[in-house]
Amino acid sequence: MLDLNFIREKPDQLKEALIKLNTDAPIDEILALDEERRTLLTEVEALRHQRNVTSEKIGRMEKGEERQALIAEMRQVGERIKALDGPVSDVEELLREAMLQVPNMPHETVPVGKDDSENVVVRTEGELRQFDFEPLPHWDLGPVLGIIDFERGVKLSGTRFYVLKGLGARLQRALIAWMLDLHVNEQGYTEIYPPFVVKRECMVGAAQLPKFEANIYHDVEDDFWFIGTAEVPLTNLHRDEILDADQLPLYYVAYSPCFRREKFSAGKDTRGIKRGHQFDKVEMYKFATTENSYEELEKMVDNAEDVCRRLGIPYRVVQMCTGDLGFAAAKKYDVEMWAPGCGEWLEVSSCSNCEDFQARRANIRYRPETGAKPEFVHTLNGSGLALPRTLIAVMENYQQADGSIVIPEVLRPYMGGIETIS
RNA sequence: GGAGGGAUGGCCGAGUGGACUAUGGCGACGGUCUUGAAAACCGUUGUGGGGGCAACCUCACCGGGGGUUCGAAUCCCUCUCCCUCCGCCA
Secondary structure (H helix, E strand, O other): OOOHHHHHHOHHHHHHHHHHHOOOOOHHHHHHHHHHHHHHHHHHHHHHHHHHHHHHHHHHOOOOHHHHHHHHHHHHHHHHHHHHHHHHHHHHHHHHHHHOOOOOOOOOOOOOOOOHHHOEEEEEEOOOOOOOOOOOOHHHHHHHHOOEEHHHHHHHHOOOOOEEOOHHHHHHHHHHHHHHHHHHHHOOOEEEOOOOEEOHHHHHHOOOOOOOHHHOOEEOOOOEEEOOOOHHHHHHOOOOEEEEHHHOOEEEEEEEEEEOOOHHHOOOOOOOOOOOOEEEEEEEEEEEOOOOHHHHHHHHHHHHHHHHHHHOOOEEEEEOOHHHOOOOOOEEEEEEEEEOOOOEEEEEEEEEEOOOHHHHHHOEEEEOOOOOOOEEOEEEEEEEEEHHHHHHHHHHHOEOOOOOEEOOHHHHHHHOOOOEEO
């Protein structure tokens, strides 16, 4: 959510930004509702003041005609207040709904572009492996090795589900455990095990709702919302709190399964395990002060890159242009691993600085110093990393001519010393 | 799932229809005293909205929502969460 004062004072600046973002938002509606709200408030608050003052006087008066007259008068005032209360809450609700539709503003360093074709490759690291045979895609490698079972996944749950089996399941578990240990032991993150279903307000706080409702699984009976990323519970960990400045920055990391309906990518990436309705992810998250959140973003991207480097897999870092920024981010980098079998760069991480956009929605503040007024924190999120795609990259980069897969050095302690899958 | 008890400010805790700004204590911050500190004493201490150049004025908030009343932390309805006991259970 943006600051209403900002929208009120600089609507043209916001409209310019919306053009760069290649999107739209009900700015004029917000301005009109804000105007109406303030007019109504002035009126109803004056009436309340009158009632407060007079009621207090009534309390101190002797019983009698004069007192009865005032009571009758205040009954009238009360009815006028009641008549205004409805419109006030209607306008406030409409204003809130409209405010939730407005995307975040891009940071000044974000390149302008219309869509993902204008994203900028910032750097490419690691040597692409030269194969003396034709590298296979994971959807061929997996079934042959008996570590991915597509048919039975579909039998159980339908399209976009698969089963990992034997050393395939073990390899994913090893990746998760190793990544968590890396973030916790060497990068300073605190491990969190969060709920995987949350209340509606958490989804609003993390900016998943109301805009992306069609993409979220929802249990109607208990009103539980299935998280599409651990970013959701991590954002809400400090919802409605005022943090001390000396606590910041806070670093959290959480493993979670992620559930996505994928309504917006029907028919895309249907082959393999690249895009499923359920996948695992290790997520990094930071609560930072307004001063250093951009330094923290660069550090977070490096934390994600570190996972790639240690796995020995070539990757590149891509900066999103304005047209591909998404709803909540002010600045965003993707980290993409090279997958030689399917022949594409796979997005394994997405690192964003949301500035105070989520913090306003979730009401997360900090006090810069004792006695100072609370300010909204800056929130950052980044995958560290998404599992199925990392699994793809490991399988395809470490495949051998005989169809076996060598386990990367760093994972072997997590695989009980196993060196190859064959 | 059944029965009972609760939810008040950063924390503890009083408050069953009207008084000044919701007692009091703890904590925190400022001050006096002191070479310095502690103790003692004095003072300050929530969040959000509206108006105003400003000092300031004003509205709302006692778990959430609704109701009664001239007036609600207080009375009524409802929901959520927590605690105790019973039942069930990985």
